Amino acid sequence: MLLFPKIIQGGMGVGVSNWRLANAVSRLGELGVVSGTALDSVFARRLADGDKGGHMRRGLDAFPFPEMARRIWQEHFVAGGKPDGSPYPALPMRKHVESRKLVELSIVANFVEVFLAREGHKNSVGINFLEKVQLPHLASIYGAMLAGVGYVLMGAGIPLHIPGVLDAYSEQRPAEYKLAVTGLAQNQDGQDKDVVMRLDPADYAEGPLPKLTRPKFLAIVSSNTLATTMLRRANGRVDGLVIEGPTAGGHNAPPRGKLQLTAAGEPVYGERDRVNVAELRALGVPFWLAGGYGSADKLREALEDGAAGVQVGTAFAFSEESGLRDDLKSKLVAQAAAGTAEVFTDPRVSPTGFPFKVVQLQGTSSDAAVYQARGAVCDMGYLREPYAMPDGSIGYRCAAEPVATYVAKGGKAEDTIGRKCLCNALLANVGLAQLRKDGSVEPALVTVGDDMNTIARFVAPGSNSYSAADVVQSLLHG
Numbered sequence: 001m002l003l004f005p006k007i008i009q010g011g012m013g014v015g016v017s018n019w020r021l022a023n024a025v026s027r028l029g030e031l032g033v034v035s036g037t038a039l040d041s042v043f044a045r046r047l048a049d050g051d052k053g054g055h056m057r058r059g060l061d062a063f064p065f066p067e068m069a070r071r072i073w074q075e076h077f078v079a080g081g082k083p084d085g086s087p088y089p090a091l092p093m094r095k096h097v098e099s100r101k102l103v104e105l106s107i108v109a110n111f112v113e114v115f116l117a118r119e120g121h122k123n124s125v126g127i128n129f130l131e132k133v134q135l136p137h138l139a140s141i142y143g144a145m146l147a148g149v150g151y152v153l154m155g156a157g158i159p160l161h162i163p164g165v166l167d168a169y170s171e172q173r174p175a176e177y178k179l180a181v182t183g184l185a186q187n188q189d190g191q192d193k194d195v196v197m198r199l200d201p202a203d204y205a206e207g208p209l210p211k212l213t214r215p216k217f218l219a220i221v222s223s224n225t226l227a228t229t230m231l232r233r234a235n236g237r238v239d240g241l242v243i244e245g246p247t248a249g250g251h252n253a254p255p256r257g258k259l260q261l262t263a264a265g266e267p268v269y270g271e272r273d274r275v276n277v278a279e280l281r282a283l284g285v286p287f288w289l290a291g292g293y294g295s296a297d298k299l300r301e302a303l304e305d306g307a308a309g310v311q312v313g314t315a316f317a318f319s320e321e322s323g324l325r326d327d328l329k330s331k332l333v334a335q336a337a338a339g340t341a342e343v344f345t346d347p348r349v350s351p352t353g354f355p356f357k358v359v360q361l362q363g364t365s366s367d368a369a370v371y372q373a374r375g376a377v378c379d380m381g382y383l384r385e386p387y388a389m390p391d392g393s394i395g396y397r398c399a400a401e402p403v404a405t406y407v408a409k410g411g412k413a414e415d416t417i418g419r420k421c422l423c424n425a426l427l428a429n430v431g432l433a434q435l436r437k438d439g440s441v442e443p444a445l446v447t448v449g450d451d452m453n454t455i456a457r458f459v460a461p462g463s464n465s466y467s468a469a470d471v472v473q474s475l476l477h478g
Contacts, residue, residue: 004286005031006299007475008218008242009468010313011128012250012447013037014423018323019055019116021316024468026123031151033126036140038382038423040102043109045432047073050081055466059112064146065206072108075101087435093381094135096179096394097198101332103139104145107204110143117414124150124220128432130251130296131157132352132380137177138165138199145212147168155220155244156354158229162216163236170214174200181394182387183410195386195394199250219246220290222253224279226325231283242311243275245291249313249449251354252345259347267355271435281306292451294471312475314449315458318467323430328446332359333464337456343448348418351383351399356422357447365425365445374443376402377436378425420445 004007008027011017013035022032046056050131063069082088084207110127127144129137131154132464145166154162168175178197201209216239221229227241245250246269256272257276280287289302290311316322318329318336335341343362350356355379365371374397378384378401387410389395397409400419407413424434425445458466458474 002238004308005016005029005124006303006309007031007472008126008153008290008309008311009033009316010249010290010311010315011035011126012167012313013128013130014426015039015042015323015432017128017313018321018430021319021323021468022117022125023119023121024319024321025316025472026117026125027121028130028469028472029123030472031124031126032117033128033151033153034117035469036110036113036127036129036136036144038427039109039113040136040138040381041091041380041427042148042430042432043112044076044091044105045427047076048082049432050078050079052081055116059106059115062115063108063172065204066209067105067206068204069108072105074416076105085435085439087191087437088432090379093384093396094395096135096195096386096460098135100141103199104204106136106139107146110140110207112149112254118148126151126153126215128153128155128164128220131155131159132217132354133178134179135197135382137162138197140173141165142169142199142201142204143232145215146210148213149215151216151218152456153218153220153242154357155242156352158226159219160230160234162219163234163238163400166217167236169201170212172201172209172211174198175200179386184388185392198235200223214309216240216287218242222246222275223256223273224276227280227283227287229471232284240286240288240308241280241283242288242290243262243280244311245289246273246345246355247450248291249317249343249447251350251352252358254347254353254355255451257296261347264344265347267347277305277307291449294449294451294454294475295457296475299475303458310475312471315471315475316468317448318455318466319458320465321468325429325444325447328361328429328444330464331457332446332448332452333459334451337459339453339456341424341452343450343452345450346418349420349445350422351385351419353399353415359446359447359452361444361446361450364445365420365443370443371388371420374421374440376400376421377424378402378405378421379434380427381423382423 007030027302293310
């Protein structure tokens with residue numbers, strides 16, 4: 001593999017960028033990336049479904065701490081799969097002080113996903129996390145490093161403290177991470193009191209601590225200002241930058257300045273949101289351009305501008321190897337071929353407050369009637385906001401939970417308008433939908449980039465699908 005890949009396959013969560021997809025891309029000499037978002041739930045539900053194909057068992061057998069692997073298997077594996085019509089067992093929602101069981105599950109889940117993505121080849125594999133989902137960071141990164149992950153990528157926030165975590169684990173030291181908590185009291189110097197999460201590998205190892213190699217760290221940012229901030233203020237080495245524009249799928253950075261909406265209700269991005277590539281080159285670190293770069297022409301343009309390459313998500317999301325449900329793939333590939341797929345940048349749907357791209361598709365949560373019938377439920381909590389309570393303890397709230405509950409926790413009712421549960425919807429996208437007590441099944445909510453209709457270029461005449469290799473071939477050679 002070259003020093004840096006020309007193509008980074010986007011780390012699309014939850015479970016869309018799975019180990020199969022990352023393995024396929026990395027085998028071709030580019031950077032395959034698994035999604036680390038909610039990977040503990042993805043892994044636990046795969047085991048509850050009976051571990052079809054035995055892949056999770058194979059990963060567990062390679063895990064360096066066999067007693068931990070045995071505990072996870074015994075607690076979560078269901079031989080033959082859970083009975084039809086029964087819900088998945090619920091995991092406890094995370095807190096800043098985690099139970100040992102949840103920490104172990106995160107370590108093992110991230111190890112197995114990276115191990116399987118690396119299996120059968122010697123090229124690098126990456127893992128993608130969201131800065132907004134902070135509570136699992138320490139355990140997840142440790143598990144990925146135990147499996148030899150080559151790159152850690154993170155966006156949806158400003159991940160200043162991740163390089164220090166990578167340094168600590170590679171030096172066999174405990175790692176710490178500052179948790180963002182709304183409304184913290186200040187100390188005598190006028191600074192917010194810190195809430196620090198900590199993980200000591202020695203508390204979980206069985207025998208001597210394994211020696212770990214520090215992965216490269218790529219920060220996903222949306223502007224020159226954030227790129228400079230990462231390089232100047234991060235607590236360790238930043239090895240490169242992914243510059244993600246507002247046409248990319250998933251969460252987008254809000255427009256700079258006062259939020260304005262189009263007549264259709266989408267955020268307006270202007271000149272202040274454009275990236276100056278010349279200034280990026282002057283920073284002296286490799287960078288990749290993302291958001292609408294899924295073609296050979298755009299890759300060539302990026303390379304000519306001095307980029308190391310491009311990050312591509314949407315094209316890989318609909319490939320045969322991705323974790324997206326086959327029925328969703330077939331419907332949306334057909335729409336793309338007809339040029340009728342609609343992607344809406346929704347400024348309200350995500351509990352994070354970031355704009356979030358949503359594919360308009362009947363029967364999913366993009367349909368207002370479907371989501372209204374679902375009702376407000378928050379039982380996974382990955383996007384919950386930690387906040388300081390009057391007694392000094394930490395509470396957790398989500399703008400997609402029932403309004404009365406959110407307001408009782410000090411939230412504003414107006415902040416709940418239009419919010420939807422992304423945690424459950426994104427698991428439904430990959431065939432791991434929760435079954436509710438009333439017999440209803442969690443609806444999906446698909447997110448992709450604005451260039452979705454262009455994926456038709458990867459589908460050969462007479463076919464209705466394409467592979468990750470087809471995408472790589474097309475990007476490199478046209």
